Amino acid sequence: MIDTTSILGYAKPWSVAPGETVSFHLSSAHLPSASLKVVRVRCADPDPNGPGLKLLHAATPLDDGDVQLSSQPTHVGSYASVADGPILSGLTAFSVGCYIYPTIVGGCRQTIVSRWNDRLDSGWKLELDDEGHLSMTVACKGMTRSARSSRSILRREWIFVAGSRSADGTIRLEAVSLSRDGGRERVFSVEDEGFPAVQWPAATPLLFAAQWTGDSRPNKETFNHFNGKIDRPRLYGAALTRADVQQLVETLHPVQTDPLLVGAWDFSLGMNGDEITDLSANNLNGSVHRLPMRAATGANWTGQIHSWTEDPSQYGAIHFHEDDLEDAGWAATTTLSIPDDWQSGFYALQMTTSNGSVPVESYAIFFVRPPRGRRTSDIAVIAPTATYLAYANNHSRLDQTHFEVMADGLMIITADDVYTNEHRELGSSTYDTHSDDSGVCYSTGARPILNARPRSNTFNYVNDTHLLDWLEEMGHGYDVVTDEDMHREGARLLSGYRVVINMTHPEYYSKEMLDALETYQNGGGRHMYLGGNGFYWRVAFHPTKTGIIELRRGLTGLRSWETEAGEGNLSFTGEPSGLWRSSGRAPQRLCGVGFSAQVFDFSTYYRRLPDSFDDRASFVFEGVGADEPIGNFGLRLGGAAGLEIDRAEPNLGSAPNIMILATADRTGAGGIPAPEELPALYRGFTGEENAMVRADMVLYPTSNGGAVFSTGSIAWCCSLSHAGYANNVSQITGNVLNRFLDDSPI
């Protein structure tokens, strides 16, 4: 067994052009060094039943000698900080208050607001303790005093909380729940005598949702992270009554010129960035760290609007999580300038050594695009990096319990899954929930991603390389452009290519990416969509930072979690997220077919339909018999139609001139339709009994001599290499590609 986890690493950025530099950030907990080699990835799947691993060495200076490794820690947990200054360090009598919506109560200490140096065990903090009680704590010179609530508060209920210290040292804790019905009422007013004199630690930041360790990077800087939402925090230079603090928190516009108003933060401002804005005259602006979820409903959300863009003031909360991650922050171990003569493709840094007698082999992926401003092939393959990010370090098969029954068989997990299960600091996928059960809506590439690299589990990245392998086997050159390239540069990136190909599962699309593809089609482009469940979820890349996507899963679709009420719009852009179908652009509009069903127990084959005998489609089936089953073989559950499949549907936008060439509609009892396919719940809907559950192979001409060909199945490309590439899936794919490369109108 190969050890794939004793060295881990990632590349930044993922997409580089010749002449540009990629950096590699590596870490090993116990191995001192490794050999490095760059490989161009032709096939990332080691399964001996298929083409096998095909990694082509690309000579670089990294080939010379080993590189020294070190253990680089990854710290998680989001928070917001305000830099220290005299106004904060000199605050001896004060009140601090806000609304909170805790999503974990009990089991761990969670700091709401603090100015605390843990190394000195000194400062003040308003927190939720490990029994779920609120407390206001003051500590100085070895003395610690707290005012603590008599009961725990409730999970997922808004509550106003405040702490204060008066000039004579008295500490007060106040709390009032927003809802008082159904046993939800929590009202606390607790006092402790405190101690009369304090001397606060110097140079200590004010933190929301965490405490400062007193240390700095690469060591751990924060701990006791808060899980949940914090709305409208206020800091005032006197000990106020509960009513006065609550009034200060309630109001969206505190009196700015009040000399005792230290800070009043409005988290609804600058929603798409890292800054938090102070409304007071002190301009105590700060920053969020590690991607807490912004555009979160506040305690004042009415339910009358569902997008933060309609009234940002109802979205003045930030949802913090103890397991948020934006960038692992590992120092670069080495860098590489991409040589001018490298061909575009999927690449990876290979790290090898041995762990005792066990060989160690690990990878950090990146993509080499063609030189900027030009193309080097007639074919562009779109590397679905948004989808790789969405699935990055997916824990859902481990954390959720339905995958074995979905597959109707034992799950096969990898050693990488075993590792990521225990190393949650490597961050989650957008399929996962945080430790507080809320959905993960951001994903970053700046961390080791163990399920998108050679030898990783057989979905997305590994499956996609079967298409690369086939293209190379057939002698086709190709350029690779990534989703993020297409998002940032738009249609001009695709202009001039005769054929653009989507791979096995381009599920996550931004508006800019869809616009680019649609523009390419309208300009006479030839588009091959050789996957399943494509163009399904609406996402956005971060407006300024590379390698970060955002998704809100909404309330329909095949969703592993649901957006919380009112939080369906992206913080990055304000766009509605969820299904593209819900934004009026169902996948059928782009490529003729759209998500129909999951089939994870076995894959099936296509049979030809009357349209396949139309003269306009005859080129597709050259060399294929009239009654020949198409794709009754393959590496993914034995067929070319499976895993996730798509169907044509005129009501969802399939083109009026579409030819449905073939269909795979005998998917069996494991073919389960997507939830948005059914108006009600009733018997007889599985693929065993119903042809609504199916993959359709379609072809249609578009404007200016363009055309679209879609197969609507994730499994398709994993059948290409069957029988030494001499099979009808390969034949059909080749027929279409060769015809699409031919300039004459379809």
Next chain:
Amino acid sequence: MLQTDPKTAHFPVDPNRLDLVEEFRRAPKGPYSPDLQKIVHRMRWGGEGGRFVLIPVEPGKKWMLGLLPSRRGDAVKTFSDKTFTRLADAEWAVFKIRWEAITGVRIAEETDQKP
């Protein structure tokens, strides 16, 4: 919040239906008769006896038995002495554990022969 509750799988399993045990032993990968399919659904949905998984030792050739934790993030238990070169053998091994966990009845040795 969307969650699958393993405890809701409740199709009754009759410990006397050894004919279904025998059916599974003969064809662990199916197809199953309707009664056996429902029992298998219960086992795979509920994971009674353990949420077992397979971990490749040699890609496509050899797998090791593993057990997922009941609490998120706890270690996956691996059984290096329980390896399989056929997926069907792994299914049968786990079926026996789950049958006993649900019915309290151990599958007799005479039934427990190599499929």
